[in-house]
Amino acid sequence: MSSPGWLVLGERAVIRSSRNSASIIGAIVFPLLFFALFMLVMQRVMSSRGFDYRQQLPSAIVIQAMLFTAMSSTYYVADDRLSGIMARLRSLPLAGYAPLLGRSLADVARALVSITVVLIVGAIVGMRFEDGLIWLPAYIGVAVLFTMAMSLLLGLIAYMSPSVEGAVSIATIPYLPMIMLSSAFAPIEDFPDWLEPIVRWQPVTVTIDTLRALAGTGDVAEPLMASIAWSVGLILVAGALGARAVRRTT
Amino acid sequence: MTEPAIEVTDVVKTFGSVKALDGVTFEVAPGEVLGLLGPNGAGKTTIINVLSTLMGVDSGSARVLGHDVATNADAVRRAIATTGQFAAIDDVLTGRENLVFFGRLRGLTRSEAGSRAGELLERFSLTDAADKAAGSYSGGMRRRLDLAASLVVPTPVLFLDEPTTGLDPRSRNELWGVVKDLRAEGRTIVLTTQYLEEADQLAERIIVIDAGRVVAEGTPDQLKARVGGQAMSIRPADLAHLARTAEVLRSWGDVTTDDAEGVVTLADIEPSQVSAVLAALDADGVILDDMSLRRPTLDEVFLYLTGGGAAPEEATA
Numbered sequence: 001m002s003s004p005g006w007l008v009l010g011e012r013a014v015i016r017s018s019r020n021s022a023s024i025i026g027a028i029v030f031p032l033l034f035f036a037l038f039m040l041v042m043q044r045v046m047s048s049r050g051f052d053y054r055q056q057l058p059s060a061i062v063i064q065a066m067l068f069t070a071m072s073s074t075y076y077v078a079d080d081r082l083s084g085i086m087a088r089l090r091s092l093p094l095a096g097y098a099p100l101l102g103r104s105l106a107d108v109a110r111a112l113v114s115i116t117v118v119l120i121v122g123a124i125v126g127m128r129f130e131d132g133l134i135w136l137p138a139y140i141g142v143a144v145l146f147t148m149a150m151s152l153l154l155g156l157i158a159y160m161s162p163s164v165e166g167a168v169s170i171a172t173i174p175y176l177p178m179i180m181l182s183s184a185f186a187p188i189e190d191f192p193d194w195l196e197p198i199v200r201w202q203p204v205t206v207t208i209d210t211l212r213a214l215a216g217t218g219d220v221a222e223p224l225m226a227s228i229a230w231s232v233g234l235i236l237v238a239g240a241l242g243a244r245a246v247r248r249t250t
Numbered sequence: 251m252t253e254p255a256i257e258v259t260d261v262v263k264t265f266g267s268v269k270a271l272d273g274v275t276f277e278v279a280p281g282e283v284l285g286l287l288g289p290n291g292a293g294k295t296t297i298i299n300v301l302s303t304l305m306g307v308d309s310g311s312a313r314v315l316g317h318d319v320a321t322n323a324d325a326v327r328r329a330i331a332t333t334g335q336f337a338a339i340d341d342v343l344t345g346r347e348n349l350v351f352f353g354r355l356r357g358l359t360r361s362e363a364g365s366r367a368g369e370l371l372e373r374f375s376l377t378d379a380a381d382k383a384a385g386s387y388s389g390g391m392r393r394r395l396d397l398a399a400s401l402v403v404p405t406p407v408l409f410l411d412e413p414t415t416g417l418d419p420r421s422r423n424e425l426w427g428v429v430k431d432l433r434a435e436g437r438t439i440v441l442t443t444q445y446l447e448e449a450d451q452l453a454e455r456i457i458v459i460d461a462g463r464v465v466a467e468g469t470p471d472q473l474k475a476r477v478g479g480q481a482m483s484i485r486p487a488d489l490a491h492l493a494r495t496a497e498v499l500r501s502w503g504d505v506t507t508d509d510a511e512g513v514v515t516l517a518d519i520e521p522s523q524v525s526a527v528l529a530a531l532d533a534d535g536v537i538l539d540d541m542s543l544r545r546p547t548l549d550e551v552f553l554y555l556t557g558g559g560a561a562p563e564e565a566t567a
């Protein structure tokens with residue numbers, strides 16, 4: 001049976017990424033390096049304030065890895081656009097959403113590699129699924145949904161970029177505020193009052209909080225709803241805009 | 251009367267203040283090979299982009315097999331395949347993977363695409379390199395792979411946008427052979443080129459485009475005839491007589507002098523006037539080393555039609 005275009009494009013994107021040693025390093029080495037450095041530098045400070053880094057840090061590293069994954073994707077999207085492959089795809093009878101959805105599927109595959117590695121190392125340093133591994137599939141699902149949202153959003157930005165370098169730099173800009181102004185590495189209470197609502201409700205925070213709640217014992221419903229709302233909303237909006245951009249004639 | 255395979259009607263396309271296409275109209279019959287000939291920036295690629303559903307038009311319409319490119323783009327996409335100026339293949343994938351990939355995107359199953367890829371690799375002499383990354387291919391191999399990627403499914407209409415630009419003569423000849431085969435299969439082909447020889451070799455009919463307008467249309471022979479009669483070249487035995495020869499010939503029309511070759515050429519002359527010209531040269535004391543009459547080359551036609559020569563006014567009308 002013939003496969004739908006987005007799936008064929010997804011397969012191609014996985015092959016491309018898997019033959020690029022940089023994306024293997026990005027998927028495995030980077031998250032582990034951050035994991036080790038944060039443990040080394042921050043663990044004692046945070047633990048002394050009652051923030052259990054062994055339990056809380058892995059979920060932050062997972063989401064950071066998801067952001068890296070989506071960022072790396074911008075290179076491939078911009079490269080297709082500029083190499084002429086996108087023009088060829090656009091002259092094929094494919095759905096408009098197929099190219100960017102295909103690319104985001106490769107990001108999901110890479111995300112699964114990162115999640116696996118981080119959770120294994122997390123388990124070694126002492127992270128536990130306190131209510132049992134029954135929550136692991138939900139944990140992975142929330143992270144994957146977030147990856148797709150970020151991948152489609154950054155893919156859209158990359159598609160509109162005039163150059164590969166431009167796409168990669170533009171994609172890097174939202175990363176720092178999103179990860180630093182979140183609950184990833186420090187408790188929300190530590191942020192200035194006026195910033196706190198933004199920090200509390202932005203997609204990175206609610207998604208990390210969801211993962212922490214799924215691994216721990218906290219209340220999962222509120223952050224889970226917020227995270228899914230963000231991810232699904234971004235998938236629909238960025239996906240639709242991306243499909244329109246691909247199908248727009250100049 | 252059969253419906254044309256391609257119908258372009260009064261298409262206007264502007265980029266900012268530049269008119270890339272300024273009212274282009276032409277038709278291509280089913281199974282015909284049409285050459286779009288023109289200098290860089292004439293609008294050839296813009297026409298291909300419009301017909302490939304990549305670009306919209308400001309006004310006018312374009313139809314492929316009766317489907318409008320603007321309102322029925324998906325039907326057009328099913329009917330066409332486009333090979334661009336730059337090889338649009340994936341450098342990371344192998345040659346075979348590229349063809350399987352494009353075959354599956356065209357709706358073939360994995361195994362259908364696999365056997366089709368094998369056939370095409372064979373046909374394009376790429377079997378030896380089939381399992382190497384396409385990024386390691388030479389320019390000629392890349393173009394062949396790119397063309398093969400356009401043939402994974404036999405679409406009735408094929409657009410070849412400057413398929414041999416930048417290729418060495420041998421690769422160009424190989425690609426010409428492939429296009430001739432495709433012509434024999436009865437595909438409708440639109441081929442853009444800046445090489446007159448290429449249009450002469452491959453196209454049954456040529457449209458000359460300049461500055462977004464069609465400036466001439468016809469078979470290669472008709473276009474050559476359009477410039478006028480025959481060109482007469484004279485080589486005086488004594489190089490010192492070049493200027494005097496040119497002076498004499500000038501009373502019959504436009505004259506060009508090639509000092510390096512020692513040849514004076516009269517662009518357009520009726521055969522009946524040849525003896526009068528020779529008599530005049532003789533009377534002036536010019537002794538001839540060589541004299542030839544020939545049809546103008548397409549190069550001369552091209553320069554003439556695109557404003558390199560005299561008065562293109564009537565041609566654009």
